[in-house]
């Protein structure tokens with residue numbers, strides 16, 4: 001039990017805290033859940049109640065909460081130094097981590113630029129891609145200033161990353177603030193934008209992307225994509241081969257490929273990085289979330305030598321990349337990231353994941369029987385269960401119904417924390433979860449959907 005009076009904490013939370021991505025009027029009506037501790041796959045609240053963590057905090061936890069080795073790595077670093085800037089000087093953990101990241105990411109990504117969260121990793125990739133073309137070959141490509149992204153993309157909440165985003169609910173209000181971005185159709189096969197069937201479409205949506213590239217290649221700097229799974233759009237899983245084809249098209253039309261692996265990186269899809277599934281090396285790669293195993297804020301943007309080289313020059317040539325945050329390359333966070341990567345190797349986590357991914361797949365099969373489950377999408381340890389009013393017509397629930405929110409409140413009563421994306425129930429279990437715990441997650445989600453939408 002907490003040292004603090006839970007009811008006082010509740011009162012102060014409601015009085016002082018404005019929660020992100022949260023309609024506060026609704027939040028203020030409900031009893032807040034205040035987490036105090038974590039243990040492996042569990043979160044424990046101030047009243048001592050234990051909950052399975054079904055979404056890895058915010059899609060970040062890898063080896064479990066309060067892992068002794070991650071704790072130790074951070075404490076050891078704390079005894080040396082907590083922070084030292086990377087602006088013009090170096091620190092030990094950031095060097096060791098950069099070397100490690102270059103070794104474990106797809107070949108060809110040889111330089112690491114640090115920041116603190118997914119949105120900044122993306123922001124940096126966009127600015128680097130832009131500046132690259134301004135500088136390359138004496139400015140021959142200066143017209144390449146635009147970006148392509150997919151419909152329903154999500155790349156973070158800063159203005160640059162929102163500009164390449166495409167989720168109307170989150171982004172429409174900010175439109176007057178954003179720069180222009182071209183959008184290509186996403187492979188949302190359940191609701192195909194071209195009204196085709198996944199089995200026979202031959203990824204026709206890619207023809208539209210190719211037409212867009214053909215028409216605009218002289219003015220497009222880069223295409224940004226969430227490899228294999230568009231997370232915040234509702235776990236939209238791309239067909240096999242989609243990413244590889246996007247890579248080929250980018251090369252054909254001289255457009256840089258930015259892989260936003262913020263959500264899918266660090267084991268989420270069953271491989272360390274999603275790009276590995278299709279042997280793709282992007283020109284720029286954004287990492288965050290799982291990079292520290294879910295411990296501390298850290299992000300990295302990796303680039304090829306070709307990109308890095310164009311930034312080299314004498315100070316007066318103005319080729320410097322003028323971007324840097326105060327806490328960039330923070331030693332505590334880098335120490336956590338090193339310990340996280342070491343644990344992947346020590347515990348052979350990726351090998352043990354395969355049978356859990358299979359267990360999840362088999363467990364989810366049963367969900368098709370529920371009358372309001374329209375689609376189930378899974379890639380590795382990422383799952384989206386789309387709830388619909390009518391399976392035949394695929395009619396979505398009205399936002400007023402708050403169907404996803406009602407399901408997660410049911411799950412909470414049964415000891416599971418999950419967070420929906422509108423009508424889509426998301427599961428992102430901690431990667432180190434046991435099979436027993438995973439079975440319990442599935443049971444609770446099934447019962448909770450049933451309790452809200454009927455048998």
Ligand code: PMP
Pocket residue numbers: 117118119120122154155156157226231232260261262263264288289
């Ligand atoms: N890119 C993707 C694909 C994401 O899923 C997210 C966060 N969910 C971000 C970028 C932004 O990361 P952050 O919240 O750390 O800024």
